[in-house]
Amino acid sequence: MFVEKTGYIVSRHTRDVGGHIEMSLFIKTPEGTVKVLPDRQLSVFFTDAPLTSLPQDVAGVQCVESHYQSFEHAAVVLVQSRSLVLHQQMVSLVKQNGYAVFEEDIKAHNRYLMERHIRGAVRFIGIPDAGGQTFRQARVIASDWQPNWTVWSLDIETSVSTNTLLSIGITAADQRVAFVVTEQASSSAVIQPFSDEKSLLLAFIRYVKKHSPDMFIGWNLIGFDLQFIDQRCQVLGIRPAFGVNGENWNIRSSDNQGKYFASIPGRVALDGITLLKVGGYHFESYSLNHVSNEILDDGKLLHGSERWQEIERLHKEDLDAFVAYNLQDCDLVLRIFEKLKLIELQQTRVDLTGIPFEQTGGSVAAFENLYLPRLHSAGWVAPAWHDDDFVASPGGFVMSSIPGLYKNVLVFDFKSLYPSIIRTFYVDPLARIVAQHSLEQAAQHTSDSANAQSSPLVSGYLGAHFHRQHAILPELVSELAHAREEAKKTGNSILSYAIKIIMNSFYGVLGSNVCRFYHAELASSITMRGHELLRRTQTWMEERGAKVIYGDTDSLFVILNKEQEDPQKQGERLRDEINVCLSAWCEEYAQLDSHLELEFERVYERFFMPTIRGQEEGSKKRYAGKSKGELVFKGLEAARTDWTPLARQFQRTLFEKMFNDENPIAYIQHTIAKLRSGEFDEQLIYSKQLSRPLSTYTKNKPPHVRAAAMIDKKRAEQGLPLEYNKGRKRVYYVYQRSGVVPYESPQDLMDLDYEHYIEKQIEPIADSILPFFKTSMASLLSQQISLL
Template sequence: MFVEKSGYIVSRHTKEVNGRIEMSLFIKTPEGTVKVVPDKQHSVFFTDAAPDSFPTGLSGVSVSSTHFKSFENHPVTLIQSQSLTIHQQMVKLAKANGHSVFEEDVKPHNRYLMERNIRGAVRFIGIPDTSQQTFQQARLIVGDYLPNWLIWSLDIETSVTHNKLLSIGVTSNDLRVCLIVSEQHIESDEIHCFATEKEMLLAFIAFVKKHSPDIFIGWNLISFDLHFIDKRCQVLGIRPAFGHHGESWNIRASENQGRYFISIPGRVALDGITLLKVGGYHFESYSLNNVSKEILDDGKLLHGGERWQEIERLHQEDLQAFVAYNLQDCDLVLRIFEKLQLIELQQTRVDLTGIPFEQPGGSVASFENLYIPRLHKAGWVAPAWRDEEFVASPGGFVMSSIPGLYKNVLVFDFKSLYPSIIRTFYVDPLARVTATINESGNASGVNPMVPGFLGAQFNRHMAILPELIRELAEAREGAKKDDNSILSYAIKIIMNSFYGVLGSNVCRFYHAELASSITMRGHELLARAKGWLEESGTKVIYGDTDSLFVTLDDTHSDPLKTGEELCQKINKCLVDWCRDYANLESHLELEFECVYERFFMPTIRGQEEGSKKRYAGRSNGQLVFKGLEAARSDWTPFARQFQRTLFEKVFNDENPVAFIQGTIDKLRLGEYDDQLIYSKQLSRPLDSYTKNKPPHVRAAALVDQKRAESGLPLEFNKGRKRVYYLYQISGVIPYETAEDLVNLDYEHYIEKQLQPIAESILPFFGVSMDSLLSQQISLL
């Protein structure tokens, strides 16, 4: 008997069972998470081979003609298979006979949901088993269920010395538990002790099954915590039955072995670092201690490169303090997720695009989920993967700047420039190929072809993306009116990702003409806007991607009013130009962003030519630094604060010479010693630096050499780790404790940190850094 329920998809899976496909969806319902097995279990792909080119009577295979066409304008055949093995065999057969295959890599569960426009919330009917936990022969449609997630923040502590688990901490809004391997027998609601690591892991599996969390969150959760648990399960012969119904999870490594991905039936694992980056947050360091200090004004109870020694000591000598440290890390992650609404952001992306909940990135998957169903509706299949040379599109427009110290600089930005270009100029994969084959007629009397770049044309009657962007843009405006910042931001991320997807050869829709028709149109539009602004009597001193910086002369007494008037004029010019260019409706919009009361555009260091992507300004009393040392994490805190103070004085019309001289004196007296520590990220494993070894690499090598001599695991052998170092008179050394702040090479910091910053501004005051330093030497 069929039963109807509402819910939200937690995870989706396809596997081979007894020679047949088993597709399963784990769906959270008001009564709990259930396993739903849809009907129509088959895999699908298309090929340009004719139906009669395949053997007849193949078991488990359906071959049929379709009304769909390929991007080469050829009819395609639909191949449906009941087995993943047969699916792969049929793909190989088509390719072996010289035919192209299309959409062969789309997973059955993703296709099933995509074709039904199902993303997160669903309604389904199915036949339940006696436990009411599994529903067979299910049919699903779009729903509106809003889940109340049970979220666990998870963190483990390990023994570096023995490479074993010491504890597993979990916190949620109503739970605080630490499972710990210890000979002590402290039993409380918060602490559960176990004699062996294996006993602890088995207890944790049972604990997960009992409480059934929906989402695990953590810091470097998958690549460290869950991966470490998985390795220990393998060593101890334990099946990692952390899924719903006790199903095993599956962890796999990325191709470069730097990251790991996990699939947990009925549960989701989300890493805080990854979600922050997807959400557009930027930090000097993504360590939990640094992020929690910036976001929460709180931090870890222990931190620093050698904290593992203190962790092992606490585990042996002070179990209460050890547990407090473990659970504090869980609490920090939970609070960061709650404050930044990271779960809500991820769920909103799922609701908008249908990507799997556990996939925090997925720009290509988001695009294909939105585009392919519309493509099918238009009668086409997605293009085959092409083995061709990648041609990078030109980057964003960046004009040479006019260096100087300015007053009243206006900044104009194109609102969502690249999505607006796609919408206005019909930049679209299907529009490009149908323009080539002249698929559409000219019944309206308007030329259907819109010029692109690199020889591209776009058929305005066959474009999918412009309509998709219109829907998203209208939804974003509605979200703004409703003050729904999460929805508005999620839509912005999606729209802005379309250009990158079309210009990336990891997307099947990639073509050089697509991305270039976006970026090169951007170049043209900024150049035209620059011309229109200068025709209005202003001077454009800089332009970058979607922004223009304009300086006014003294005749403009009200910069704000002038900015608004110029903005209206340029938008009118854009409307007129688009109409005259190709009878297009302009969706381009220039916005007046702000006025910098004071503004500084530097030269390229050591040259007279103006710099790019580097400036400083003051707007409404706030200092803004772009690309300069004050905004760069690889410069010392001393240099960054020096630059901020320097420009506070310059923008207040103070002569900075005395301040610079005083800073040099204080530096040599040791007053800034604790601000002289460099910080730089290793971009790859330490042993891959063979020829050029910059200072942070040399410092990291010294740390690992010392650890190897002590028989300890290496710290930098996997790369992607931040190195802290400083310069003593003897040279570069790693910074580990305050005891390293001795014999510092102050002349190095003057030459490499203070002098480049001061030299950028001193010429405006008729002074050179050489003359200042020579005065200092004479005084000494």
């Protein structure tokens, strides 16, 4: 008997069972999470092979003519297979015969959901089993049901010296528990003690099954916590039955990238660090202690490079303090997620694009989920993957700056420049190939339709043209732009931001060779059009008496010659005039409706544009300004985490004085004197993140790499696991008179090389502004030496 329910897709999976595809959707319903098996699923791809060249008598495979065509304007055959094994065999057969295959890599469950415009919320009907946990012969359609998620913040503690699991901590709205390997007695209801790792892990699996959380969240959750638990399960011979109804999870790593992925049937694992970056948050360090102090004004109970020794000591001698430390980490993560609404952001991305909930990246997947159903509706299949040489498109527009110290610099930027270019100039994969075909046909008939007044074609760059009547992406961008405006009106900042990152990702997708739609003409027609628009805008502004001192991607920095007039009013008037110019030019160019909009962002009352160090030419992507009392640094040392805290604060104070028309020379001299006296020692610690595993640095070994190598050498001598062998970890180091040494404790601040810090940290910053005061660091330092 069929039963109907509403719910939200938590995870999706496809595998072969008994020679047939089993597609399983784990759906959270008001009563709990269930497994839904859609009826009669097939794996699909297309090919330009003639139907007569394909086998017609293979059981479980069906090849039929389709009404679709390829980007080469050829008819394609639809190949359907009832198993994944058959699918791969047919793909291999077609390729061996020299024919192309299309969309062969799209997973069956993703195609099923995509073509039905299903994102997250669903309504389904199916036949339940006796326990009501599995629904067969199901049919699924989109819905709007919103779940109330059960979220567990998970953190583990391990023994560095023995590489074993000590505890698993969990906090949630109604859960607070620590599973601990210990022989100590405790009266705490929070602590569940176990004599060994195996007992702990088996109990934790039972606990997960009983309480059935929807989501695990944590800090480096998959790459450390879940990966370590999975590793210990393998060593101890335990089946990792952490999914709904005891199904196994799958923790896997990417090749040579140090990234880990978790697939858990019926559950989602979300990492806080990754979601912060998705949400556009930037921190000097993404350590839990640093982020929680900034966001919550609270931090870990223990921190620092030597905390593992204290953790092991507490585990042996003070169980309550050990558990408090473990659960504090869980609490911090839970509070960060709640305060920044990170789960809401991720769900919004799912609702907009249909990406799997656990997929925190996935710009290409999001694009394809939105684009492919529209492409299919238009009668086309996506292009085949090509191994052509990748041609990078030109980057964003960056003009050489006019260095100097300015008053009243106006900043203008284009609102969503690249999406607006796509929308205005019909930049689109399908529109490009239809236009190309039209031009080829026109050439055969010796007509010049591309230049006709009523032409449906819009010219791009690198020889590209786009057919307005076959463009999918502009309409999609338009829908998203309107949705974003509505989100802004209703104050839905999360929805507005999610739409923004989706729209802005389209350019990157079209310019990336990991996308099947990549073509150099597409990305170049976006970036090079951006170059043209900024140059035209610069010309229009300068015709109106403004002077552009710098331009970068979508922004222009402008000074005006009417000092007696209010800069705000001048900026607003100039903005309005330029937008009129943009509309007129688009109409003149190709009878286009302009969706380009120049915005007047701000006035810098004081502004500094430096030269390239050691040259007279103006720098790029580096400046400082003061706007409404706020100091803003871009690309300068104050904004760079690889400079010492002293250098960064020194620059901030230096510019504060300069922008307030104070002479900074006494401050510089005072700073140098205090540095040499040792008053700034704790501010002289460098920090820089390894971008890859330590072992891959073979030729060039910068200071942070040498410091990391010293730490790992010492750990190896002590028989401890290496700390930097996976890369992507921040290294702290100082310069002593003997050279670079890692910073691990205050004792490492002995015998610091103060002259190094003056030369490499103070001098470059000071020399960028001292010419305005008719002096230099060399002069100031020689004065100090003569005084001594």
